[in-house]
Structures are given as C-alpha cells and as structure tokens.
Amino acid sequence: MTAAPSTRVIRTTAEHATDRSTVPTPTPRLSWVVETDVPDWRQASAEVELTPTGDGDATTVRLDGPDSVLVGWPFEPLAAGDEVAVRVRVTGADGGTSAWSAPLPVVAGFLADGQWSARMVGLADPQQPAQPVLVRRTFTVDRPVRRARLFATAHGVYQVSINGHDVDDEVLKPGWTAYQWRLVHETTDVTDLLVDGENAVGVRLAGGWWTERFGFRDAAARVYGEQPEVALQLVVDYTDGTSETIASGEGWRASGDGPTTRSGIYLGERFDARLEPAGWSSPGFDDHAWSPVRVDGDVPVPQARRCPGARRVAELPVREVITTPSGKTVLDFGQNLVGWLRLTARGEAGTTITLKHAEVLDDGELGTRPLRAAEATDTFTLAGAGEETWEPWSTFHGFRYAQVDGWPGELDPSDVVAVAVSSDMRRSGEFECSHEQLQQLHENIVWGMRGNFLHVPTDCPQRDERLGWTGDIQVFAPTATDLFDCNGFLASWLQDLALEQEAAGGIVPFVVPHVLGRPIPAAAWGDAATVVPAVLHERYGDRQVLVDQYPSMRAWVETILGLAGERRLWEGKFQFGDWLDPAAPPQRPGEAKTDPDVVASAHVFRSTDILARTAALLGYTDDAQRYRRIAEEVRAAFLREYVTGAGRMLSDTQTAYAMAIEYGIATDPQTRTQMGDRLADLVRAAGYRVATGFVGTPIVCDALTSTGHVDVAGRLLLQTENPSWLYPVTMGATTVWERWDSMLEDGSINPGQMTSFNHYAFGAIADWMHRTVAGLAAAAPGYREQRIAPHPIAGLDFARVTHETPYGRAAAGWERTAGGVVVTAVVPAGTTATVHLPDGSDPLVVGSGSHSWTVAVNGRSAPGGAVSLDSELADIVDDPAAYAAVMGTLREYDEEQAREFRDTTRWVRGSRLADVMRRIPPVVQTEVAEALAGVTRARRAG
Missing domain, CATH: 2.60.120.260 (Galactose-binding domain-like)
Structure with missing residues (x-):
C-alpha cells in the first residue's frame, strides 16, 4: 500500500459510548473521522481491526466503499463484559492509505440476559x-x-x-x-x-x-x-x-x-x-x-444507558452582591443557569444558611412568583468543624440570583460559586457574527439548551414543572442538533415516548415521561413522534432511529387520521394551537390568531408526509404507497378548505402561511409565491415584530426565505422592539424566555401565572441562523452532502458557522470587504457540498477541503427619498431613519402612548401616516412632521 501521511483518521467512536468507551449493545456501530490534505478526498475502503484486551489475536475486516458513519459492527457480537480495542485505517480513491488510528477501547457495559440479580x-x-x-x-x-x-x-x-x-x-x-x-x-x-x-x-x-x-x-x-x-x-x-x-x-x-x-x-x-x-x-x-x-x-x-450522564459543566463566580430594598442579601451570577450553589463557610455548629433561588428580580427583591409552588430553597446547617464546603446533590434549580440568609459573619463573594449542571453532551456547533445583540441571542439559546437538557428535554428548569413537553422539543430539535451532539440523548428519550404512547393507545402524551393525567392528542405536541426521529436521521445519518421509532411514528399518524376522519381535517378538538402567540392574553396563552383547526390539519399532513417518506426510505413499500396517497388527500382537503384561488388563507396569519409553505402543503409555484408575498406583507404590517407562537416561530423565516423574502426575514430577526427575538436581549436576558414578554418593558414580570425566563422553544430560530444566515445545512443525511448558501442580510458585516458533522468539521460563512462579499467554506473529507453564492450565479459542487469565493452583491438600497405625514405606512416602516424619527418623537411626548401607537398600527400600503395619527395631539403631529422633514433635509444635504 502507498503511504499517505497527509491523510489521518483523527477520531473513532462507538455508538452511544459513555465513559471509558462503555457501550450498551453487543454490536455498536462505528464511525470515524478523516482529516486530509488531499483535495476532494473520497474513501475507497477501510480496514477495521479488533484486538481483545489481554489474550487473543487481532481480527481485521476490510470494508469497501465510502461509508464511515454508523457503520455496522463488522465482528462477532460482544459478550457482556468484553473489552476490546478497535482501530481503523482508510484508503482513498487516490490510492493512498492512512496510518492506523489510535486504538479505541470498547467495553461491553451491559449484562447478559438473566445476569441482573440486584433487588430494589x-x-x-x-x-x-x-x-x-x-x-x-x-x-x-x-x-x-x-x-x-x-x-x-x-x-x-x-x-x-x-x-x-x-x-x-x-x-x-x-x-x-x-x-x-x-x-x-x-x-x-x-x-x-x-x-x-x-x-x-x-x-x-x-x-x-x-x-x-x-x-x-x-x-x-x-x-x-x-x-x-x-x-x-x-x-x-x-x-x-x-x-x-x-x-x-x-x-x-x-x-x-x-x-x-x-x-x-x-x-x-x-x-x-x-x-x-x-x-x-x-x-x-x-x-x-x-x-x-x-x-x-x-x-x-x-x-x-445509551445517553450521556449529567455532570457539572461550568462554574460561575458571583458577579455582584446586592442589598435589596428590604435589606436582604442577593447574589447575582450574571447568567441564568441550571444547577446549584457551592458554599465554603465557617461558623458555629447549628448555624443554618438558607439559599433561595430565582431567575429575576422583582422591584429589587428576589422574583419568586414565577416559581409558583416550587420552593427552590436549600439549607445548609454547619457542623462547626472549621471551614466547611457543601453543595446539594439531590435537586437542582433554575436561577441567576440567590438570596442568602443566615450567613455566619461577613459574606465573602468568593465563598459562593454557582455550579451549572447538564447532560454532558459534546458541543458540536458554533455561530459567530458582527451583531453584538444577535451574538448574545445565540449564547442565550446555548445556555437555554444546556440547562434544559438535564436527563430529559424539559420545558423549563425552575418552577413546579420541569417536564419533557413534547411540543417544545419538536420545534427545537433541529437547533438542538446544531448546538450539541444530542443523538443519544434524544434517541433515549424517544424510547420513553414510544412506551408512553403505547400505553396510551397511540396517543403521544403532552409530556414524556407522562405524569399529567389522561393523555389527549394535540397537534405539534404529539408530532414529536414523527418529527424528532426525522431530524435525527437528517442530522446524524442515523437510519436505525427510524427503524426503532417507526411503530411509534405509524401509531401517531393512525391516531390523528382517525381524528381527521373522512374529511381528512382535524377539527373541533382540544389543541394548544400556536401556543404563546404574542397577541394571546397573559392568562390564556392558547388563544392565538391562527385557527387551531388550521394548525391541527397542517400537522396531519406534515406527519403523514414524514411517515410516507420514512416508509419509502426503509423499504416498507405498502406503507409508503398508502401514506403517500393519504397525504395527498390531506393536502387536497387543506387547500380546498383553507386556501383561496388567489393564495389567501382563511386564517390570515403568519403562522398559517408559514405552515403551508414550509410543510410542503402548497406546491404550486404561483400559489407559493402568492403566499410568500402575503406573509411578507403581514410581517411588515406587524412592524417587523414577531407575531407567531410555538408553531410558527421556528419556520417563519424559512418560509420568507424560500419565497424570496430573505430581506424581510432579516428585518424580523434583528428587530429589537417587543415582541422580537432581540427584545429580551435588550432587557438583559441571558437565556431565552418562555413568553416574548416574560418581562414587560417597564421591568415588571409578565402577569401571567405561567412565566419562565429559561425556555428554549423560541430559540429554534438558531437553526435558521446556522443554515441561512451563515449558510451551512445538511443536504443529505448526516451531512454527507452539505448545502452552502449564505445570505448576507442587512445589518451584519459577517456571519460564520462551524459544525462537527459525523464526517468532521464543516464550516461556512461570509464577510463584507471592499472587494465584495467573501464566502468561505470547509468541507469535510469524504463529503461534497453544493454552493449557492449570494450573487445568484449557478450553483457549484465542490469536494472536501477549504474554499473561498469573492462575489459582488447588489444589496438592497436603503430608502432615501422624501418622507412626510403623507408617506405610506409601509414606506415609513421600511425606512429605518423615518421610523426612528416617528417613534422617537412619540416617545418624547408619552412613552405609553408611543407604545400603543406602535402596537396598534398596521404598517400597510394604501394608508398614510397622517391617517393613523389623528388620535395624536396636533402639537405632536407637528413635531413628527418636523422630524420627518429633518430626515428629508439630511438626505438632500448628503
């Protein structure tokens, strides 16, 4: 064989291996990552060697072909307790062969049938x-x-x-x-x-x-x-x-x-x-x-166990010691996190230190109302044995602030450390951009996932809930795979979903594990049964998760088809709908603008379509044909019932259009264009502020992008007014909130009894940031093929993403320079990428290696004309300088009236600014007119 020193197997892994490469199965699938300097490198074959620990001869198996991810165990099944070492070397299509990889210890960490003898x-x-x-x-x-x-x-x-x-x-x-x-x-x-x-x-x-x-x-x-x-x-x-x-x-x-x-x-x-x-x-x-x-x-x-254990993953010092208006001592750790405090104290025996935890302050005091019935309180009673260090071991809290009572003597902040805990998943994705607030949003999303992926994917980590809500993980699963290697974590949780679903006769409970009364089917929540396995297959190339979960996927689809009946529409039943639409009243978060029947029926199509595709992929031909036929029936029923010939939806909301576009219900090009245009109009009419809940939020920017309105999606992403993704950032948030306005603009806590400041669902936007803003997406399962398609949106000077795919490190990004926009990409060995440059040129297909292109991009020209009270509302909101002049003037007059004007105005074409300012006092109208005239003069002078 010809030596190829520039080609190396840098990492070999066994499926679901935990500590010390302990595996939970006799036949763990193997994966390996190759690094090489050879351009467009492709694996032609691999050799896998197994050596028993102790006595025994090595066994080597040659595997022809390009497969290097989740490759079937090529040896005799492991027996309980076996310890072996596995190493790999690869031969490329260029004929060069790598050296052997470092040995991977593989320990059979399971017991054989009948060997478990322990009693509870x-x-x-x-x-x-x-x-x-x-x-x-x-x-x-x-x-x-x-x-x-x-x-x-x-x-x-x-x-x-x-x-x-x-x-x-x-x-x-x-x-x-x-x-x-x-x-x-x-x-x-x-x-x-x-x-x-x-x-x-x-x-x-x-x-x-x-x-x-x-x-x-x-x-x-x-x-x-x-x-x-x-x-x-x-x-x-x-x-x-x-x-x-x-x-x-x-x-x-x-x-x-x-x-x-x-x-x-x-x-x-x-x-x-x-x-x-x-x-x-x-x-x-x-x-x-x-x-x-x-x-x-x-x-x-x-x-x-087939998923990572939970560990202490970070430690944070006290950022500030606060004395509250009532004289209490509160510690601020500067970051909302999940875990507990570690104390080092000195005092007399019997001295009791009490620690109360909360995410926010309320009127300067610890904000405990959102905890509801959760006490979230630890106490430590000293033994009086000099310096004593203690931390809890049997509970956890979601908090940024902790009130400390009973501390012996003067509190030294260095004696208290916040310990963050999480299931110990490997970080797999990073995002970086020039926009400071957007970067903070991404960091908030990471912290939100880290805290809520603690053995179970929970909704929130602080109040009397902390449950595995299926709707939350259904919408967040793509982003979760962007940020951490969570394949084993979610595959394990899906086992519980299938078991709970089987016990409920095909219904997927609201929460898994199921602890909330009688299971009731709900769209978007129960669809976790189909969506999450499909996401894991797409992102990790894990076909087995589809095999394992197929009975669960099929049972859910049969359940909702039974509810839809002959009309093929799911109507009139309980639904969460587009949960936490910002227009919903604080105490009634399910009262969204989008008709819940439209949400439910869209998900009948979505899950049936996913099941049909899965059946085809797995070779279940009869099922594939049956469910494809039914999916087409559902599509036809949906379009007939909810969509006019002009592409308008009877539920005329952002979420409704986003579902029809992104779930693939609307396939006719003209109809999709009409829907995309209407969606863009609705986003503008809302002042580029969020108007979606759990269902619409993950897909609204994708729907805008796929119908030619990425500029509108960019405006929506970078909005800072309430409600928006960046509004919580402007309010000091360090995790994603449950509600768009969990904290109101006056700094008070939302009056709804359900208010959390660490809820990852709305952080699902990070997937669009990775795939579309920076431009790296999986084009084939496991990123064997990538799609590089960056979009240099207005307001950013650069954006880039890196991702540890199953094949190795991939990257994409762009940066504005004097010579144009420079697009860069890193394609892992053994894979290819299709590159769509932002200048609209024909796509390129490239192999592994580092790539760079410089293109001229004709950015959307900034509005620069004259503006006045006679300007159309759509033109005002599309003109940042004009909009700032209007709102700034109104705020100087009356902050509350300015907020009401912003929230009630529909920024549409055909209506002038003067038409909606009649309720504003004439003197203020005059000041607004003068401010707009100032914008016009500045432009003419410039």
Missing part, C-alpha cells in the same frame, strides 16, 4: 414521605482483582461511594425515564477503589423524580412512589478466573438519619452536616443501629 432496596420504616436514606453493605476481597464493575439504578437519585470515595462525577443518576416500563443503569469501572480485605459500599439516595408531586395546584400528586429505592450489583472479576457478585437485597442495611433531611426536585435540599455519620461508606463503620433494608418486588430489568 430502601428504608424499611420511613418517618416522612420521600425520606432521604443512606444504604450500605460490606464485603471482603481475599485475592487479586482483575476488574470490578458497578451496575446501578434507582427509583430516585443516587450516588455510590466505595471505601469513602464516590465512584464517579455524575449527578442526579440515573435520571428520569418512564419508570413503569424502562429503567437504565450506569456501568462504572471501580477497580481502583477496591482494597485487599474488608470493603464497604455506601449509597446516598433521595426521591428525585420518583417521589415528586407532579401536576398543577391542588391536582399535584405523586405518580410513581412514596419512597426512594436503589438497586446495584458489583461484579468483581479476580485474576484466578473466578467472579463474585455483590447485589443489593437481603443483608444490606439502611438509615434515615443521614445529613440530607429533606429533598425534592421542586422543594430543594436540606442538609445538616452535624448528622453526617463519620466513615459511613468506609470499612469499620458500626452499622448495628441501622435497620435491615426493605426489599421490593419485581421491576423492569434495567437497560444499559
């Missing part, structure tokens, strides 16, 4: 609901150990210590699943923690999600269980070939008198360091006063 154990005689508990057992190691592995799960949250040392740095294990049908276990190598002679296993255990009271107000109740319990087994393999299993069950002992005295996801944690039994998880501790454990009955056999 808990406190036999609890004294309070959801009582935290300590559990322990000793055992003896009497010969050399080759390997020791811990398999553990819980109804609740837990951490295991062996001989006084925590086994890992994960938090809130094992997370939250559909407990009735699926438990997951962690697999941890604990060989280095064992010692010769007596050893001890100790478990800290609290209720977590298992014992939480879910529901709203008086309806809140425990869904799963009253008390936490844990199951674990330690498998010790000795060098003499024998093995021993220490499994939870009879003979273990427990105590409810530990330092964690109360715990709840919504409540917070109470910890009394005086009650910590010294050495309780070490050998030699006297546990005779502890009670025998309660041993519970059968539970689902846990599966090896």
Whole structure:
C-alpha cells in the first residue's frame, strides 16, 4: 500500500459510548473521522481491526466503499463484559492509505440476559414521605482483582461511594425515564477503589423524580412512589478466573438519619452536616443501629444507558452582591443557569444558611412568583468543624440570583460559586457574527439548551414543572442538533415516548415521561413522534432511529387520521394551537390568531408526509404507497378548505402561511409565491415584530426565505422592539424566555401565572441562523452532502458557522470587504457540498477541503427619498431613519402612548401616516412632521 501521511483518521467512536468507551449493545456501530490534505478526498475502503484486551489475536475486516458513519459492527457480537480495542485505517480513491488510528477501547457495559440479580432496596420504616436514606453493605476481597464493575439504578437519585470515595462525577443518576416500563443503569469501572480485605459500599439516595408531586395546584400528586429505592450489583472479576457478585437485597442495611433531611426536585435540599455519620461508606463503620433494608418486588430489568450522564459543566463566580430594598442579601451570577450553589463557610455548629433561588428580580427583591409552588430553597446547617464546603446533590434549580440568609459573619463573594449542571453532551456547533445583540441571542439559546437538557428535554428548569413537553422539543430539535451532539440523548428519550404512547393507545402524551393525567392528542405536541426521529436521521445519518421509532411514528399518524376522519381535517378538538402567540392574553396563552383547526390539519399532513417518506426510505413499500396517497388527500382537503384561488388563507396569519409553505402543503409555484408575498406583507404590517407562537416561530423565516423574502426575514430577526427575538436581549436576558414578554418593558414580570425566563422553544430560530444566515445545512443525511448558501442580510458585516458533522468539521460563512462579499467554506473529507453564492450565479459542487469565493452583491438600497405625514405606512416602516424619527418623537411626548401607537398600527400600503395619527395631539403631529422633514433635509444635504 502507498503511504499517505497527509491523510489521518483523527477520531473513532462507538455508538452511544459513555465513559471509558462503555457501550450498551453487543454490536455498536462505528464511525470515524478523516482529516486530509488531499483535495476532494473520497474513501475507497477501510480496514477495521479488533484486538481483545489481554489474550487473543487481532481480527481485521476490510470494508469497501465510502461509508464511515454508523457503520455496522463488522465482528462477532460482544459478550457482556468484553473489552476490546478497535482501530481503523482508510484508503482513498487516490490510492493512498492512512496510518492506523489510535486504538479505541470498547467495553461491553451491559449484562447478559438473566445476569441482573440486584433487588430494589430502601428504608424499611420511613418517618416522612420521600425520606432521604443512606444504604450500605460490606464485603471482603481475599485475592487479586482483575476488574470490578458497578451496575446501578434507582427509583430516585443516587450516588455510590466505595471505601469513602464516590465512584464517579455524575449527578442526579440515573435520571428520569418512564419508570413503569424502562429503567437504565450506569456501568462504572471501580477497580481502583477496591482494597485487599474488608470493603464497604455506601449509597446516598433521595426521591428525585420518583417521589415528586407532579401536576398543577391542588391536582399535584405523586405518580410513581412514596419512597426512594436503589438497586446495584458489583461484579468483581479476580485474576484466578473466578467472579463474585455483590447485589443489593437481603443483608444490606439502611438509615434515615443521614445529613440530607429533606429533598425534592421542586422543594430543594436540606442538609445538616452535624448528622453526617463519620466513615459511613468506609470499612469499620458500626452499622448495628441501622435497620435491615426493605426489599421490593419485581421491576423492569434495567437497560444499559445509551445517553450521556449529567455532570457539572461550568462554574460561575458571583458577579455582584446586592442589598435589596428590604435589606436582604442577593447574589447575582450574571447568567441564568441550571444547577446549584457551592458554599465554603465557617461558623458555629447549628448555624443554618438558607439559599433561595430565582431567575429575576422583582422591584429589587428576589422574583419568586414565577416559581409558583416550587420552593427552590436549600439549607445548609454547619457542623462547626472549621471551614466547611457543601453543595446539594439531590435537586437542582433554575436561577441567576440567590438570596442568602443566615450567613455566619461577613459574606465573602468568593465563598459562593454557582455550579451549572447538564447532560454532558459534546458541543458540536458554533455561530459567530458582527451583531453584538444577535451574538448574545445565540449564547442565550446555548445556555437555554444546556440547562434544559438535564436527563430529559424539559420545558423549563425552575418552577413546579420541569417536564419533557413534547411540543417544545419538536420545534427545537433541529437547533438542538446544531448546538450539541444530542443523538443519544434524544434517541433515549424517544424510547420513553414510544412506551408512553403505547400505553396510551397511540396517543403521544403532552409530556414524556407522562405524569399529567389522561393523555389527549394535540397537534405539534404529539408530532414529536414523527418529527424528532426525522431530524435525527437528517442530522446524524442515523437510519436505525427510524427503524426503532417507526411503530411509534405509524401509531401517531393512525391516531390523528382517525381524528381527521373522512374529511381528512382535524377539527373541533382540544389543541394548544400556536401556543404563546404574542397577541394571546397573559392568562390564556392558547388563544392565538391562527385557527387551531388550521394548525391541527397542517400537522396531519406534515406527519403523514414524514411517515410516507420514512416508509419509502426503509423499504416498507405498502406503507409508503398508502401514506403517500393519504397525504395527498390531506393536502387536497387543506387547500380546498383553507386556501383561496388567489393564495389567501382563511386564517390570515403568519403562522398559517408559514405552515403551508414550509410543510410542503402548497406546491404550486404561483400559489407559493402568492403566499410568500402575503406573509411578507403581514410581517411588515406587524412592524417587523414577531407575531407567531410555538408553531410558527421556528419556520417563519424559512418560509420568507424560500419565497424570496430573505430581506424581510432579516428585518424580523434583528428587530429589537417587543415582541422580537432581540427584545429580551435588550432587557438583559441571558437565556431565552418562555413568553416574548416574560418581562414587560417597564421591568415588571409578565402577569401571567405561567412565566419562565429559561425556555428554549423560541430559540429554534438558531437553526435558521446556522443554515441561512451563515449558510451551512445538511443536504443529505448526516451531512454527507452539505448545502452552502449564505445570505448576507442587512445589518451584519459577517456571519460564520462551524459544525462537527459525523464526517468532521464543516464550516461556512461570509464577510463584507471592499472587494465584495467573501464566502468561505470547509468541507469535510469524504463529503461534497453544493454552493449557492449570494450573487445568484449557478450553483457549484465542490469536494472536501477549504474554499473561498469573492462575489459582488447588489444589496438592497436603503430608502432615501422624501418622507412626510403623507408617506405610506409601509414606506415609513421600511425606512429605518423615518421610523426612528416617528417613534422617537412619540416617545418624547408619552412613552405609553408611543407604545400603543406602535402596537396598534398596521404598517400597510394604501394608508398614510397622517391617517393613523389623528388620535395624536396636533402639537405632536407637528413635531413628527418636523422630524420627518429633518430626515428629508439630511438626505438632500448628503
């Protein structure tokens, strides 16, 4: 073979591998990333070598062809506990062969059928609901150990210590699943923690999600269980070939008198360091006063976890110490985050420090009203043993601010650190631009995802909710894949969705895991069953997720087709609709402008269309033909019922047009043009301010772009007035808000009882920023082909995006220069890209490598004519200088009246500015006229 030193396999991964390359399946699919200096490099073949750890010969398999992503395991299936090393080398179409990659350890972290023997154990005689508990057992190691592995799960949250040392740095294990049908276990190598002679296993255990009271107000109740319990087994393999299993069950002992005295996801944690039994998880501790454990009955056999664990991912210092008007001490960490505080304090035994958490301040005090019933309060009682450091372990909070009461002595800000926690996903996408506020918006979206991807994709992390709302992740899934590698995370959650759906007879519940009463079908929420798998396939090239989820996808489509009936329209039933349309009243967020029947029927088409495409892809020919026929029937019914011959929709809203365009319901070119023009008119009429809710927001800019109105989409994106994506940024937001106006313009909290300041759904716009503003999109599953199509929108000098695709780093971007617009792209090895330059020239197809083009772009000329009270409203709003002159003058007169004028004016053609200013006092009209005359004079002078 010819050596090709410029071609390297830089990363090899095994599917769903967790720590130390532990895999949850006997046949993990393999992927590898190639870097090369060879232009347009294509893989011709690959060799994959497997070497058993210890004794055994290497096995090498040659794989012809270009596949390098999620390649089927080419060896005999792994047996439970197997440890091997895998390495890869590739040969390109140029004939050059790379060196072998670094060995990838692959450890079979699952148990064989029948090997799980641990029983759920808990406190036999609890004294309070959801009582935290300590559990322990000793055992003896009497010969050399080759390997020791811990398999553990819980109804609740837990951490295991062996001989006084925590086994890992994960938090809130094992997370939250559909407990009735699926438990997951962690697999941890604990060989280095064992010692010769007596050893001890100790478990800290609290209720977590298992014992939480879910529901709203008086309806809140425990869904799963009253008390936490844990199951674990330690498998010790000795060098003499024998093995021993220490499994939870009879003979273990427990105590409810530990330092964690109360715990709840919504409540917070109470910890009394005086009650910590010294050495309780070490050998030699006297546990005779502890009670025998309660041993519970059968539970689902846990599966090896296939998604990342949760960890501490960042630490933030105190930015400011605030003394509130009432004299309270509040710490500002400068960032809304999810996690808890770590304290270092010195004080007398019995001193109790109380920590209350909130996202915002309200009239200078901690703003706790949006928390509703969640106490979000931790307390730490000192043992009086000098300097003491403590942080919670069994709860989490969403907060930027924390009120500290009872601190002993003077508070040193350096003694308090905010610890951010999240499922530990690899960051995969970055966006950068010249617009400071837009850059902050993107950062807010990242923080919102980081905090709400904590074992479950939640709606919000702070109030008495924190649930896996299906509608939120349905709209956000594309953006999620832009920002982090969340394939394993979402694939795992989809397993729970399918289980909950099966139990509900095909209905996808509002939240997964399901804890909110009787399941009711709702469009856009239940469609997570079809949309999320399709997104994972598109972004990661994961065909298997479609295979696994196909029964769920089909069951959802059959459910909604049954509701649509012979008319093929879903009408008259409960719907969330275009949830949180900014026009909806604060207490009635579902009262959107878009008819909920239109939203529902559009989603009947969308999911049926996705299912038909999926069936065709998987080779399910009969299903593909059937659902394609039905999708066409739904399309025809929708167009007949809701769209006129002139392309106007009976629900004349931005969301309605965006759905018809982006879901592919309207395919006739003339109709799409008419709809796009009307959509652009509606956006202008709203003053380029947002007028969409959950359904329309992710797609409105795409619908504008695909119908030739990217300039309108750019104006909409960069708007700073309320409601808009950037309005929260102007108000100091560091995450995305639930409502467009979660904080009102006067700085007060929205009066709606449902108000969160960390809700990722409206952050779905980041996907358009990546794909369209910077210009990098997947054109084939897994980015095997990319689409490079940047749009230099007005208001930006540059924008660029990088993304770690399954094939390696891809990038795209543009920058304005004196010579024109410079477009750049990086195409990963083994892939191609179709490039659409912003000058409108014919598309180019390029191979791997770095590319650059300079093009002349005729930007839209800025308005420059005379403006006056006789100017049309559309011309005023399209002229930033004229609009600023009008609104600035009105604000100087009366801020509230200016806001009302802005919010009630429809900026349309055929209506003059003078026509809508009759309710404005004449003296102010005169001042507006003079301000516009000033704009005109400045232009003539310039």
